[in-house]
Amino acid sequence: MPPQPPSRRPTYPLAHASRRKPRRLPLVLRFTKGSIHSIVVIPVILHSLFTALVVYLTRHAHASLGLPPTIIPSLSIVVGLMLVFRNQTSYDRFWTGRNCLTTIGTSVRNLARVFLVNARRGGEDGAKISAVEIADTERMIRVLIAVLYAVKNNLRAEFNIPPAGLVDADRFQDRPVRPSTRSSGESGTATPKAEYVTLLPDGLMGYEDQGLGLPLQLTVLLEGYIRRGIDRSWFNGPMASQMTAQLNSLVDAYGRMETIRTTPIPVAHLIHQRQVLALFNCILPFATVVEFGWWAIPIVALVAFTLYGIEGIGVQLEDPFGYDKNDIKMEGIIEDTRQEVFVLLEEWKIQAQGTGVSSHSGMFE
The missing domain is CATH 1.20.120 (Four Helix Bundle (Hemerythrin (Met), subunit A))
Known part of the structure:
Protein backbone atom coordinates (compact mmCIF):
# COMPACT_ATOMS: atom_id res chain seq x y z
CA MET A 1 0.00 0.00 0.00
CA PRO A 2 1.59 3.32 -1.07
CA PRO A 3 2.17 5.85 1.69
CA GLN A 4 -0.51 8.46 2.06
CA PRO A 5 0.57 12.09 1.57
CA PRO A 6 0.49 14.12 4.78
CA SER A 7 -2.61 16.23 5.26
CA ARG A 8 -1.97 19.91 4.79
CA ARG A 9 -2.70 22.25 7.67
CA PRO A 10 -4.74 25.39 6.92
CA THR A 11 -2.32 28.19 6.16
CA TYR A 12 -2.50 31.79 5.12
CA PRO A 13 -3.70 33.48 3.02
CA LEU A 14 -7.46 33.25 3.60
CA ALA A 15 -7.06 30.71 6.39
CA HIS A 16 -9.78 32.22 8.58
CA ALA A 17 -12.25 33.29 5.91
CA SER A 18 -12.26 29.98 4.01
CA ARG A 19 -11.84 27.39 6.75
CA ARG A 20 -14.42 24.62 6.74
CA LYS A 21 -15.34 22.15 9.44
CA PRO A 22 -16.15 18.58 8.41
CA ARG A 23 -19.90 18.03 8.31
CA ARG A 24 -21.06 15.35 10.67
CA LEU A 25 -24.51 15.21 9.07
CA PRO A 26 -25.75 15.92 5.55
CA LEU A 27 -27.36 19.32 5.15
CA VAL A 28 -30.75 17.71 4.61
CA LEU A 29 -30.62 16.44 8.20
CA ARG A 30 -29.45 19.69 9.81
CA PHE A 31 -32.09 21.46 11.88
CA THR A 32 -30.09 23.82 14.11
CA LYS A 33 -26.99 25.74 13.06
CA GLY A 34 -27.45 27.73 9.88
CA SER A 35 -31.08 26.73 9.36
CA ILE A 36 -34.21 28.86 9.59
CA LEU A 67 -63.43 25.13 -1.86
CA PRO A 68 -62.60 24.48 -5.52
CA PRO A 69 -58.87 23.62 -5.79
CA THR A 70 -58.61 25.79 -8.93
CA ILE A 71 -58.12 28.90 -6.77
CA ILE A 72 -54.70 27.67 -5.60
CA PRO A 73 -52.72 28.22 -8.87
CA SER A 74 -53.75 31.88 -9.18
CA LEU A 75 -52.81 32.62 -5.57
CA SER A 76 -49.55 30.68 -5.76
CA ILE A 77 -48.33 32.86 -8.64
CA VAL A 78 -48.74 36.00 -6.53
CA VAL A 79 -47.05 34.42 -3.52
CA GLY A 80 -44.16 33.16 -5.64
CA LEU A 81 -43.53 36.54 -7.22
CA MET A 82 -43.47 38.27 -3.84
CA LEU A 83 -41.05 35.75 -2.35
CA VAL A 84 -38.75 35.94 -5.37
CA PHE A 85 -38.62 39.72 -5.09
CA ARG A 86 -37.92 39.56 -1.36
CA ASN A 87 -35.11 37.00 -1.63
CA GLN A 88 -33.46 38.68 -4.60
CA THR A 89 -33.49 42.01 -2.78
CA SER A 90 -32.09 40.49 0.42
CA TYR A 91 -29.33 38.56 -1.36
CA ASP A 92 -28.39 41.67 -3.30
CA ARG A 93 -27.88 43.44 0.04
CA PHE A 94 -25.76 40.51 1.25
CA TRP A 95 -23.65 40.45 -1.92
CA THR A 96 -23.21 44.23 -1.97
CA GLY A 97 -22.12 44.21 1.66
CA ARG A 98 -19.56 41.50 0.93
CA ASN A 99 -18.19 43.41 -2.04
CA CYS A 100 -17.95 46.59 0.03
CA LEU A 101 -15.95 44.73 2.69
CA THR A 102 -13.63 43.50 -0.06
CA THR A 103 -13.22 47.09 -1.28
CA ILE A 104 -12.25 48.22 2.21
CA GLY A 105 -9.81 45.33 2.62
CA THR A 106 -8.27 46.07 -0.79
CA SER A 107 -7.80 49.72 0.12
CA VAL A 108 -6.10 48.70 3.37
CA ARG A 109 -3.77 46.35 1.50
CA ASN A 110 -2.90 48.97 -1.11
CA LEU A 111 -2.24 51.71 1.43
CA ALA A 112 -0.15 49.41 3.62
CA ARG A 113 1.95 48.39 0.64
CA VAL A 114 2.57 51.96 -0.48
CA PHE A 115 3.28 53.16 3.06
CA LEU A 116 5.88 50.48 3.70
CA VAL A 117 7.61 50.56 0.33
CA ASN A 118 8.08 54.34 0.36
CA ALA A 119 8.77 54.93 4.07
CA ARG A 120 12.47 54.21 3.75
CA ARG A 121 14.40 57.45 3.73
CA GLY A 122 14.06 60.50 5.93
CA GLY A 123 14.43 63.67 3.89
CA GLU A 124 16.05 64.46 0.57
CA ASP A 125 19.59 63.82 1.78
CA GLY A 126 19.05 60.06 1.79
CA ALA A 127 19.63 59.68 5.50
CA LYS A 128 18.52 56.53 7.23
CA ILE A 129 14.93 56.51 8.44
CA SER A 130 14.72 57.64 12.05
CA ALA A 131 13.20 55.78 14.98
CA VAL A 132 10.44 58.39 15.17
CA GLU A 133 9.54 57.82 11.54
CA ILE A 134 9.59 54.06 12.01
CA ALA A 135 7.24 54.38 14.99
CA ASP A 136 4.98 56.73 13.04
CA THR A 137 4.74 54.33 10.11
CA GLU A 138 4.09 51.35 12.35
CA ARG A 139 1.37 53.28 14.17
CA MET A 140 -0.37 54.14 10.89
CA ILE A 141 -0.22 50.54 9.69
CA ARG A 142 -1.96 49.53 12.89
CA VAL A 143 -4.53 52.27 12.32
CA LEU A 144 -5.19 50.81 8.87
CA ILE A 145 -6.08 47.47 10.44
CA ALA A 146 -8.08 49.22 13.14
CA VAL A 147 -10.26 50.72 10.39
CA LEU A 148 -11.48 47.23 9.52
CA TYR A 149 -12.43 46.48 13.12
CA ALA A 150 -14.04 49.89 13.51
CA VAL A 151 -16.19 49.29 10.43
CA LYS A 152 -17.27 45.91 11.75
CA ASN A 153 -18.15 47.17 15.21
CA ASN A 154 -19.92 50.31 14.03
CA LEU A 155 -22.13 48.27 11.71
CA ARG A 156 -23.06 46.19 14.77
CA ALA A 157 -23.66 49.29 16.91
CA GLU A 158 -20.81 48.30 19.23
CA PHE A 159 -18.82 51.35 20.25
CA ASN A 160 -15.87 50.30 22.33
CA ILE A 161 -13.46 53.16 22.98
CA PRO A 162 -13.76 55.87 25.62
CA PRO A 163 -15.68 58.95 24.46
CA ALA A 164 -13.77 62.22 24.57
CA GLY A 165 -16.67 63.76 26.48
CA LEU A 166 -15.87 61.67 29.56
CA VAL A 167 -13.43 63.32 31.92
CA ASP A 168 -12.64 60.04 33.65
CA ALA A 169 -12.07 57.33 31.05
CA ASP A 170 -12.36 54.62 33.70
CA ARG A 171 -16.07 55.36 33.97
CA PHE A 172 -16.42 54.04 30.44
CA GLN A 173 -16.01 50.50 31.73
CA ASP A 174 -19.47 50.64 33.30
CA ARG A 175 -21.21 52.48 30.50
CA PRO A 176 -23.67 50.30 28.51
CA VAL A 177 -23.42 49.88 24.78
CA ARG A 178 -26.30 51.09 22.64
CA PRO A 179 -28.45 47.99 22.10
CA SER A 180 -27.97 46.24 18.81
CA THR A 181 -30.93 45.67 16.53
CA ARG A 182 -29.62 42.37 15.25
CA SER A 183 -31.97 39.42 15.36
CA SER A 184 -29.54 37.58 17.60
CA GLY A 185 -30.09 40.24 20.24
CA GLU A 186 -26.45 40.16 21.30
CA SER A 187 -25.18 43.14 23.25
CA GLY A 188 -22.91 43.75 26.16
CA THR A 189 -21.05 46.27 28.22
CA ALA A 190 -18.81 48.78 26.54
CA THR A 191 -15.47 47.33 27.58
CA PRO A 192 -12.64 48.12 25.18
CA LYS A 193 -11.74 45.09 23.06
CA ALA A 194 -8.21 43.74 22.73
CA GLU A 195 -8.18 44.55 19.02
CA TYR A 196 -8.60 48.24 19.84
CA VAL A 197 -6.17 48.25 22.74
CA THR A 198 -3.35 46.96 20.52
CA LEU A 199 -4.14 48.80 17.29
CA LEU A 200 -5.25 52.32 18.16
CA PRO A 201 -2.79 55.07 19.09
CA ASP A 202 -2.28 55.53 22.81
CA GLY A 203 -4.75 57.90 24.38
CA LEU A 204 -7.08 58.07 21.40
CA MET A 205 -10.57 59.12 22.47
CA GLY A 206 -13.71 58.55 20.47
CA TYR A 207 -16.42 60.98 19.39
CA GLU A 208 -19.11 58.43 18.66
CA ASP A 209 -21.28 59.89 21.43
CA GLN A 210 -21.21 63.14 19.41
CA GLY A 211 -22.07 61.45 16.10
CA LEU A 212 -18.59 60.93 14.60
CA GLY A 213 -17.94 57.35 13.54
CA LEU A 214 -14.57 55.84 14.42
CA PRO A 215 -13.81 54.75 10.81
CA LEU A 216 -13.98 58.35 9.60
CA GLN A 217 -11.94 59.52 12.58
CA LEU A 218 -9.19 57.02 11.72
CA THR A 219 -9.10 58.10 8.07
CA VAL A 220 -8.23 61.60 9.28
CA LEU A 221 -5.14 60.14 10.97
CA LEU A 222 -4.21 58.32 7.77
CA GLU A 223 -4.65 61.47 5.69
CA GLY A 224 -2.34 63.26 8.10
CA TYR A 225 0.29 60.57 7.61
CA ILE A 226 0.10 61.07 3.85
CA ARG A 227 0.72 64.77 4.39
CA ARG A 228 3.72 64.02 6.62
CA GLY A 229 5.03 61.65 3.95
CA ILE A 230 4.95 64.48 1.42
CA ASP A 231 6.87 66.70 3.81
CA ARG A 232 9.45 63.92 4.27
CA SER A 233 9.77 63.50 0.48
CA TRP A 234 8.45 59.94 0.67
CA PHE A 235 5.45 60.62 -1.57
CA ASN A 236 5.16 62.83 -4.60
CA GLY A 237 1.98 64.59 -5.63
CA PRO A 238 0.51 61.92 -7.95
CA MET A 239 1.28 59.18 -5.44
CA ALA A 240 -0.38 61.12 -2.62
CA SER A 241 -3.38 61.71 -4.86
CA GLN A 242 -3.70 57.98 -5.51
CA MET A 243 -3.51 57.20 -1.80
CA THR A 244 -6.19 59.79 -1.09
CA ALA A 245 -8.32 58.13 -3.77
CA GLN A 246 -7.87 54.81 -1.92
CA LEU A 247 -9.06 56.45 1.29
CA ASN A 248 -12.03 57.89 -0.56
CA SER A 249 -12.90 54.45 -1.92
CA LEU A 250 -12.68 53.05 1.61
CA VAL A 251 -15.03 55.69 3.01
CA ASP A 252 -17.42 55.25 0.06
CA ALA A 253 -17.60 51.47 0.61
CA TYR A 254 -18.25 51.98 4.31
CA GLY A 255 -21.01 54.45 3.45
CA ARG A 256 -22.70 51.85 1.24
CA MET A 257 -22.49 49.32 4.06
CA GLU A 258 -24.09 51.90 6.36
CA THR A 259 -26.86 52.32 3.81
CA ILE A 260 -27.57 48.58 3.90
CA ARG A 261 -27.50 48.58 7.70
CA THR A 262 -29.81 51.57 8.17
CA THR A 263 -32.26 51.05 5.28
CA PRO A 264 -34.56 48.10 5.94
CA ASP A 319 -28.85 42.64 7.39
CA PRO A 320 -25.65 40.61 6.78
CA PHE A 321 -23.30 42.28 9.27
CA GLY A 322 -24.21 40.53 12.53
CA TYR A 323 -23.50 37.25 14.29
CA ASP A 324 -25.94 34.91 12.55
CA LYS A 325 -24.60 31.79 10.89
CA ASN A 326 -25.65 33.10 7.48
CA ASP A 327 -24.10 36.55 7.91
CA ILE A 328 -20.84 37.65 6.29
CA LYS A 329 -17.83 36.09 8.03
CA MET A 330 -16.42 39.49 8.92
CA GLU A 331 -14.16 38.22 11.72
CA GLY A 332 -12.35 35.74 9.47
CA ILE A 333 -11.99 38.16 6.55
CA ILE A 334 -10.61 40.91 8.77
CA GLU A 335 -8.25 38.53 10.57
CA ASP A 336 -6.80 37.36 7.26
CA THR A 337 -6.13 40.96 6.20
CA ARG A 338 -4.59 41.70 9.59
CA GLN A 339 -2.25 38.73 9.27
CA GLU A 340 -1.13 39.74 5.77
CA VAL A 341 -0.42 43.34 6.69
CA PHE A 342 1.35 42.44 9.92
CA VAL A 343 3.70 40.06 8.09
CA LEU A 344 4.60 42.91 5.74
CA LEU A 345 5.07 45.24 8.71
CA GLU A 346 7.41 42.89 10.55
CA GLU A 347 9.56 42.35 7.46
CA TRP A 348 9.70 46.09 6.87
CA LYS A 349 10.72 46.78 10.47
CA ILE A 350 13.63 44.34 10.20
CA GLN A 351 14.98 46.08 7.12
CA ALA A 352 14.19 49.61 8.30
CA GLN A 353 15.88 49.14 11.65
CA GLY A 354 18.82 47.24 10.19
CA THR A 355 18.72 44.72 13.06
CA GLY A 356 19.51 41.72 10.87
CA VAL A 357 18.57 39.80 7.78
CA SER A 358 15.37 37.80 7.80
CA SER A 359 14.69 34.64 5.83
CA HIS A 360 12.63 36.73 3.42
CA SER A 361 14.95 39.69 3.12
CA GLY A 362 14.78 41.90 0.07
CA MET A 363 10.98 42.28 0.05
CA PHE A 364 11.22 46.07 0.21
CA GLU A 365 14.43 46.47 -1.78
Whole structure:
Protein backbone atom coordinates (compact mmCIF):
# COMPACT_ATOMS: atom_id res chain seq x y z
CA MET A 1 0.00 0.00 0.00
CA PRO A 2 1.59 3.32 -1.07
CA PRO A 3 2.17 5.85 1.69
CA GLN A 4 -0.51 8.46 2.06
CA PRO A 5 0.57 12.09 1.57
CA PRO A 6 0.49 14.12 4.78
CA SER A 7 -2.61 16.23 5.26
CA ARG A 8 -1.97 19.91 4.79
CA ARG A 9 -2.70 22.25 7.67
CA PRO A 10 -4.74 25.39 6.92
CA THR A 11 -2.32 28.19 6.16
CA TYR A 12 -2.50 31.79 5.12
CA PRO A 13 -3.70 33.48 3.02
CA LEU A 14 -7.46 33.25 3.60
CA ALA A 15 -7.06 30.71 6.39
CA HIS A 16 -9.78 32.22 8.58
CA ALA A 17 -12.25 33.29 5.91
CA SER A 18 -12.26 29.98 4.01
CA ARG A 19 -11.84 27.39 6.75
CA ARG A 20 -14.42 24.62 6.74
CA LYS A 21 -15.34 22.15 9.44
CA PRO A 22 -16.15 18.58 8.41
CA ARG A 23 -19.90 18.03 8.31
CA ARG A 24 -21.06 15.35 10.67
CA LEU A 25 -24.51 15.21 9.07
CA PRO A 26 -25.75 15.92 5.55
CA LEU A 27 -27.36 19.32 5.15
CA VAL A 28 -30.75 17.71 4.61
CA LEU A 29 -30.62 16.44 8.20
CA ARG A 30 -29.45 19.69 9.81
CA PHE A 31 -32.09 21.46 11.88
CA THR A 32 -30.09 23.82 14.11
CA LYS A 33 -26.99 25.74 13.06
CA GLY A 34 -27.45 27.73 9.88
CA SER A 35 -31.08 26.73 9.36
CA ILE A 36 -34.21 28.86 9.59
CA HIS A 37 -36.34 26.30 11.41
CA SER A 38 -36.61 28.42 14.53
CA ILE A 39 -38.20 31.17 12.43
CA VAL A 40 -40.81 28.99 10.72
CA VAL A 41 -41.76 26.52 13.46
CA ILE A 42 -44.52 28.67 14.98
CA PRO A 43 -46.27 29.52 11.66
CA VAL A 44 -46.10 25.86 10.59
CA ILE A 45 -47.65 24.67 13.85
CA LEU A 46 -50.42 27.28 13.73
CA HIS A 47 -51.36 26.47 10.12
CA SER A 48 -51.31 22.75 10.89
CA LEU A 49 -53.67 23.25 13.83
CA PHE A 50 -55.96 25.38 11.68
CA THR A 51 -55.97 22.68 9.01
CA ALA A 52 -56.84 20.07 11.61
CA LEU A 53 -59.79 22.22 12.69
CA VAL A 54 -61.02 22.55 9.10
CA VAL A 55 -60.78 18.79 8.54
CA TYR A 56 -62.59 18.06 11.79
CA LEU A 57 -65.44 20.46 10.99
CA THR A 58 -65.73 19.11 7.46
CA ARG A 59 -65.94 15.52 8.76
CA HIS A 60 -68.50 16.28 11.48
CA ALA A 61 -70.47 19.23 10.07
CA HIS A 62 -73.49 18.85 7.86
CA ALA A 63 -72.06 21.07 5.09
CA SER A 64 -68.61 20.72 3.56
CA LEU A 65 -66.14 23.55 4.03
CA GLY A 66 -64.23 22.64 0.89
CA LEU A 67 -63.43 25.13 -1.86
CA PRO A 68 -62.60 24.48 -5.52
CA PRO A 69 -58.87 23.62 -5.79
CA THR A 70 -58.61 25.79 -8.93
CA ILE A 71 -58.12 28.90 -6.77
CA ILE A 72 -54.70 27.67 -5.60
CA PRO A 73 -52.72 28.22 -8.87
CA SER A 74 -53.75 31.88 -9.18
CA LEU A 75 -52.81 32.62 -5.57
CA SER A 76 -49.55 30.68 -5.76
CA ILE A 77 -48.33 32.86 -8.64
CA VAL A 78 -48.74 36.00 -6.53
CA VAL A 79 -47.05 34.42 -3.52
CA GLY A 80 -44.16 33.16 -5.64
CA LEU A 81 -43.53 36.54 -7.22
CA MET A 82 -43.47 38.27 -3.84
CA LEU A 83 -41.05 35.75 -2.35
CA VAL A 84 -38.75 35.94 -5.37
CA PHE A 85 -38.62 39.72 -5.09
CA ARG A 86 -37.92 39.56 -1.36
CA ASN A 87 -35.11 37.00 -1.63
CA GLN A 88 -33.46 38.68 -4.60
CA THR A 89 -33.49 42.01 -2.78
CA SER A 90 -32.09 40.49 0.42
CA TYR A 91 -29.33 38.56 -1.36
CA ASP A 92 -28.39 41.67 -3.30
CA ARG A 93 -27.88 43.44 0.04
CA PHE A 94 -25.76 40.51 1.25
CA TRP A 95 -23.65 40.45 -1.92
CA THR A 96 -23.21 44.23 -1.97
CA GLY A 97 -22.12 44.21 1.66
CA ARG A 98 -19.56 41.50 0.93
CA ASN A 99 -18.19 43.41 -2.04
CA CYS A 100 -17.95 46.59 0.03
CA LEU A 101 -15.95 44.73 2.69
CA THR A 102 -13.63 43.50 -0.06
CA THR A 103 -13.22 47.09 -1.28
CA ILE A 104 -12.25 48.22 2.21
CA GLY A 105 -9.81 45.33 2.62
CA THR A 106 -8.27 46.07 -0.79
CA SER A 107 -7.80 49.72 0.12
CA VAL A 108 -6.10 48.70 3.37
CA ARG A 109 -3.77 46.35 1.50
CA ASN A 110 -2.90 48.97 -1.11
CA LEU A 111 -2.24 51.71 1.43
CA ALA A 112 -0.15 49.41 3.62
CA ARG A 113 1.95 48.39 0.64
CA VAL A 114 2.57 51.96 -0.48
CA PHE A 115 3.28 53.16 3.06
CA LEU A 116 5.88 50.48 3.70
CA VAL A 117 7.61 50.56 0.33
CA ASN A 118 8.08 54.34 0.36
CA ALA A 119 8.77 54.93 4.07
CA ARG A 120 12.47 54.21 3.75
CA ARG A 121 14.40 57.45 3.73
CA GLY A 122 14.06 60.50 5.93
CA GLY A 123 14.43 63.67 3.89
CA GLU A 124 16.05 64.46 0.57
CA ASP A 125 19.59 63.82 1.78
CA GLY A 126 19.05 60.06 1.79
CA ALA A 127 19.63 59.68 5.50
CA LYS A 128 18.52 56.53 7.23
CA ILE A 129 14.93 56.51 8.44
CA SER A 130 14.72 57.64 12.05
CA ALA A 131 13.20 55.78 14.98
CA VAL A 132 10.44 58.39 15.17
CA GLU A 133 9.54 57.82 11.54
CA ILE A 134 9.59 54.06 12.01
CA ALA A 135 7.24 54.38 14.99
CA ASP A 136 4.98 56.73 13.04
CA THR A 137 4.74 54.33 10.11
CA GLU A 138 4.09 51.35 12.35
CA ARG A 139 1.37 53.28 14.17
CA MET A 140 -0.37 54.14 10.89
CA ILE A 141 -0.22 50.54 9.69
CA ARG A 142 -1.96 49.53 12.89
CA VAL A 143 -4.53 52.27 12.32
CA LEU A 144 -5.19 50.81 8.87
CA ILE A 145 -6.08 47.47 10.44
CA ALA A 146 -8.08 49.22 13.14
CA VAL A 147 -10.26 50.72 10.39
CA LEU A 148 -11.48 47.23 9.52
CA TYR A 149 -12.43 46.48 13.12
CA ALA A 150 -14.04 49.89 13.51
CA VAL A 151 -16.19 49.29 10.43
CA LYS A 152 -17.27 45.91 11.75
CA ASN A 153 -18.15 47.17 15.21
CA ASN A 154 -19.92 50.31 14.03
CA LEU A 155 -22.13 48.27 11.71
CA ARG A 156 -23.06 46.19 14.77
CA ALA A 157 -23.66 49.29 16.91
CA GLU A 158 -20.81 48.30 19.23
CA PHE A 159 -18.82 51.35 20.25
CA ASN A 160 -15.87 50.30 22.33
CA ILE A 161 -13.46 53.16 22.98
CA PRO A 162 -13.76 55.87 25.62
CA PRO A 163 -15.68 58.95 24.46
CA ALA A 164 -13.77 62.22 24.57
CA GLY A 165 -16.67 63.76 26.48
CA LEU A 166 -15.87 61.67 29.56
CA VAL A 167 -13.43 63.32 31.92
CA ASP A 168 -12.64 60.04 33.65
CA ALA A 169 -12.07 57.33 31.05
CA ASP A 170 -12.36 54.62 33.70
CA ARG A 171 -16.07 55.36 33.97
CA PHE A 172 -16.42 54.04 30.44
CA GLN A 173 -16.01 50.50 31.73
CA ASP A 174 -19.47 50.64 33.30
CA ARG A 175 -21.21 52.48 30.50
CA PRO A 176 -23.67 50.30 28.51
CA VAL A 177 -23.42 49.88 24.78
CA ARG A 178 -26.30 51.09 22.64
CA PRO A 179 -28.45 47.99 22.10
CA SER A 180 -27.97 46.24 18.81
CA THR A 181 -30.93 45.67 16.53
CA ARG A 182 -29.62 42.37 15.25
CA SER A 183 -31.97 39.42 15.36
CA SER A 184 -29.54 37.58 17.60
CA GLY A 185 -30.09 40.24 20.24
CA GLU A 186 -26.45 40.16 21.30
CA SER A 187 -25.18 43.14 23.25
CA GLY A 188 -22.91 43.75 26.16
CA THR A 189 -21.05 46.27 28.22
CA ALA A 190 -18.81 48.78 26.54
CA THR A 191 -15.47 47.33 27.58
CA PRO A 192 -12.64 48.12 25.18
CA LYS A 193 -11.74 45.09 23.06
CA ALA A 194 -8.21 43.74 22.73
CA GLU A 195 -8.18 44.55 19.02
CA TYR A 196 -8.60 48.24 19.84
CA VAL A 197 -6.17 48.25 22.74
CA THR A 198 -3.35 46.96 20.52
CA LEU A 199 -4.14 48.80 17.29
CA LEU A 200 -5.25 52.32 18.16
CA PRO A 201 -2.79 55.07 19.09
CA ASP A 202 -2.28 55.53 22.81
CA GLY A 203 -4.75 57.90 24.38
CA LEU A 204 -7.08 58.07 21.40
CA MET A 205 -10.57 59.12 22.47
CA GLY A 206 -13.71 58.55 20.47
CA TYR A 207 -16.42 60.98 19.39
CA GLU A 208 -19.11 58.43 18.66
CA ASP A 209 -21.28 59.89 21.43
CA GLN A 210 -21.21 63.14 19.41
CA GLY A 211 -22.07 61.45 16.10
CA LEU A 212 -18.59 60.93 14.60
CA GLY A 213 -17.94 57.35 13.54
CA LEU A 214 -14.57 55.84 14.42
CA PRO A 215 -13.81 54.75 10.81
CA LEU A 216 -13.98 58.35 9.60
CA GLN A 217 -11.94 59.52 12.58
CA LEU A 218 -9.19 57.02 11.72
CA THR A 219 -9.10 58.10 8.07
CA VAL A 220 -8.23 61.60 9.28
CA LEU A 221 -5.14 60.14 10.97
CA LEU A 222 -4.21 58.32 7.77
CA GLU A 223 -4.65 61.47 5.69
CA GLY A 224 -2.34 63.26 8.10
CA TYR A 225 0.29 60.57 7.61
CA ILE A 226 0.10 61.07 3.85
CA ARG A 227 0.72 64.77 4.39
CA ARG A 228 3.72 64.02 6.62
CA GLY A 229 5.03 61.65 3.95
CA ILE A 230 4.95 64.48 1.42
CA ASP A 231 6.87 66.70 3.81
CA ARG A 232 9.45 63.92 4.27
CA SER A 233 9.77 63.50 0.48
CA TRP A 234 8.45 59.94 0.67
CA PHE A 235 5.45 60.62 -1.57
CA ASN A 236 5.16 62.83 -4.60
CA GLY A 237 1.98 64.59 -5.63
CA PRO A 238 0.51 61.92 -7.95
CA MET A 239 1.28 59.18 -5.44
CA ALA A 240 -0.38 61.12 -2.62
CA SER A 241 -3.38 61.71 -4.86
CA GLN A 242 -3.70 57.98 -5.51
CA MET A 243 -3.51 57.20 -1.80
CA THR A 244 -6.19 59.79 -1.09
CA ALA A 245 -8.32 58.13 -3.77
CA GLN A 246 -7.87 54.81 -1.92
CA LEU A 247 -9.06 56.45 1.29
CA ASN A 248 -12.03 57.89 -0.56
CA SER A 249 -12.90 54.45 -1.92
CA LEU A 250 -12.68 53.05 1.61
CA VAL A 251 -15.03 55.69 3.01
CA ASP A 252 -17.42 55.25 0.06
CA ALA A 253 -17.60 51.47 0.61
CA TYR A 254 -18.25 51.98 4.31
CA GLY A 255 -21.01 54.45 3.45
CA ARG A 256 -22.70 51.85 1.24
CA MET A 257 -22.49 49.32 4.06
CA GLU A 258 -24.09 51.90 6.36
CA THR A 259 -26.86 52.32 3.81
CA ILE A 260 -27.57 48.58 3.90
CA ARG A 261 -27.50 48.58 7.70
CA THR A 262 -29.81 51.57 8.17
CA THR A 263 -32.26 51.05 5.28
CA PRO A 264 -34.56 48.10 5.94
CA ILE A 265 -37.06 46.65 3.50
CA PRO A 266 -40.09 48.99 3.41
CA VAL A 267 -42.55 47.99 6.11
CA ALA A 268 -45.50 48.13 3.69
CA HIS A 269 -43.91 45.34 1.65
CA LEU A 270 -43.17 43.28 4.74
CA ILE A 271 -46.72 43.63 6.08
CA HIS A 272 -48.36 42.74 2.78
CA GLN A 273 -46.03 39.80 2.17
CA ARG A 274 -46.71 38.30 5.59
CA GLN A 275 -50.46 38.81 5.15
CA VAL A 276 -50.44 37.20 1.71
CA LEU A 277 -48.49 34.22 3.08
CA ALA A 278 -50.93 33.80 5.95
CA LEU A 279 -53.94 34.16 3.64
CA PHE A 280 -52.61 31.60 1.16
CA ASN A 281 -51.86 29.04 3.85
CA CYS A 282 -55.25 29.63 5.45
CA ILE A 283 -57.11 29.07 2.15
CA LEU A 284 -55.07 25.98 1.28
CA PRO A 285 -56.83 23.71 3.86
CA PHE A 286 -60.23 24.50 2.35
CA ALA A 287 -58.95 23.60 -1.14
CA THR A 288 -57.44 20.28 -0.04
CA VAL A 289 -59.76 18.98 2.69
CA VAL A 290 -62.30 17.31 0.39
CA GLU A 291 -59.80 15.44 -1.73
CA PHE A 292 -57.15 14.57 0.89
CA GLY A 293 -59.03 14.48 4.19
CA TRP A 294 -56.66 14.17 7.15
CA TRP A 295 -53.71 14.09 4.76
CA ALA A 296 -54.37 17.80 4.23
CA ILE A 297 -52.60 18.48 7.53
CA PRO A 298 -49.10 17.32 6.47
CA ILE A 299 -49.64 18.81 3.02
CA VAL A 300 -50.40 22.24 4.43
CA ALA A 301 -47.56 21.92 6.93
CA LEU A 302 -45.12 21.16 4.11
CA VAL A 303 -46.31 24.11 2.03
CA ALA A 304 -46.15 26.45 5.03
CA PHE A 305 -42.67 25.19 5.89
CA THR A 306 -41.49 25.87 2.33
CA LEU A 307 -43.00 29.34 1.93
CA TYR A 308 -42.19 30.68 5.38
CA GLY A 309 -38.71 29.18 5.08
CA ILE A 310 -38.04 31.14 1.88
CA GLU A 311 -39.19 34.28 3.64
CA GLY A 312 -36.99 33.46 6.65
CA ILE A 313 -33.93 33.25 4.44
CA GLY A 314 -34.69 36.74 3.16
CA VAL A 315 -35.01 37.99 6.74
CA GLN A 316 -31.54 36.68 7.66
CA LEU A 317 -29.83 38.02 4.53
CA GLU A 318 -31.44 41.45 4.85
CA ASP A 319 -28.85 42.64 7.39
CA PRO A 320 -25.65 40.61 6.78
CA PHE A 321 -23.30 42.28 9.27
CA GLY A 322 -24.21 40.53 12.53
CA TYR A 323 -23.50 37.25 14.29
CA ASP A 324 -25.94 34.91 12.55
CA LYS A 325 -24.60 31.79 10.89
CA ASN A 326 -25.65 33.10 7.48
CA ASP A 327 -24.10 36.55 7.91
CA ILE A 328 -20.84 37.65 6.29
CA LYS A 329 -17.83 36.09 8.03
CA MET A 330 -16.42 39.49 8.92
CA GLU A 331 -14.16 38.22 11.72
CA GLY A 332 -12.35 35.74 9.47
CA ILE A 333 -11.99 38.16 6.55
CA ILE A 334 -10.61 40.91 8.77
CA GLU A 335 -8.25 38.53 10.57
CA ASP A 336 -6.80 37.36 7.26
CA THR A 337 -6.13 40.96 6.20
CA ARG A 338 -4.59 41.70 9.59
CA GLN A 339 -2.25 38.73 9.27
CA GLU A 340 -1.13 39.74 5.77
CA VAL A 341 -0.42 43.34 6.69
CA PHE A 342 1.35 42.44 9.92
CA VAL A 343 3.70 40.06 8.09
CA LEU A 344 4.60 42.91 5.74
CA LEU A 345 5.07 45.24 8.71
CA GLU A 346 7.41 42.89 10.55
CA GLU A 347 9.56 42.35 7.46
CA TRP A 348 9.70 46.09 6.87
CA LYS A 349 10.72 46.78 10.47
CA ILE A 350 13.63 44.34 10.20
CA GLN A 351 14.98 46.08 7.12
CA ALA A 352 14.19 49.61 8.30
CA GLN A 353 15.88 49.14 11.65
CA GLY A 354 18.82 47.24 10.19
CA THR A 355 18.72 44.72 13.06
CA GLY A 356 19.51 41.72 10.87
CA VAL A 357 18.57 39.80 7.78
CA SER A 358 15.37 37.80 7.80
CA SER A 359 14.69 34.64 5.83
CA HIS A 360 12.63 36.73 3.42
CA SER A 361 14.95 39.69 3.12
CA GLY A 362 14.78 41.90 0.07
CA MET A 363 10.98 42.28 0.05
CA PHE A 364 11.22 46.07 0.21
CA GLU A 365 14.43 46.47 -1.78
